[in-house]
Amino acid sequence: MNTKAIYAACLFAALNICTLSARAEADVSPKTYTYGTQLDIKKVVSSKQDATPSCGVVNAQLTYLDSQSKTRVLDYRKISDSCNSDN
Template sequence: MNTKAIYAACLFAALNICTLSARAEADVTPMSYSYGSHLDIKKVLSLKQDSAPSCGVVNAQLTYLDSQSKTQVLDYRKLADNCNSDN
């Protein structure tokens, strides 16, 4: 079999897997974190945050799998990453 055909088939399969997971993520309704919320996190899939030019509080989003391997999305607020060097 032609190696180019094999590479093309592998690339096509990988792209299909990525689009399926993106579509599954889009169907999940985010919940907002409140102090004391019980979080059932088995595996973290992604962490996102709003960009901030300086140190301050930003909106962030955590996408994760729970113990039943269902995708969950959590909205929360945190200090921006560029605050790490400030005390």
Template sequence: MTNKSVIAACLFAALNICTLSARAEAVAPQTYTYGTHLDIQKVISMKEDKSMTCGIVDARMTYLDSAGQTRVLDYSKFADGCDNQN
């Protein structure tokens, strides 16, 4: 391989990595409502607002659907601080 071929291959690989990361960030979140159909094959991550007291917090789940597409779901839930309260 010549130097030009190696440089072109490295540039092509770098552009592909940048394109993939840009596509992963471009997923628009869906807001959960009662009756929303969820097609969850694998959960990638779950995040929620931190709260030491009992109450409702915002949460976000990132997952793969059965087609392998990345999806983001925003929803509300009771804070983890509610676990010890009745």
């Protein structure tokens, strides 16, 4: 069998797996954090916040896996990382 065909098939399979996982994450609707929300976080996948050059409160989003390895997304508000040297 041609090795180029095998490499191409492996690459195609890997791309399909990546596409399926990206679609699965895109289907998750974010939940907004409120005080007292019970969180079930097994592993943090990603964390992002609105970009701002100044210190203040910004919107942030946490993508994580729960104890059943389901992807969850949590929207919340936090102090900007720009505030790390301010009091």
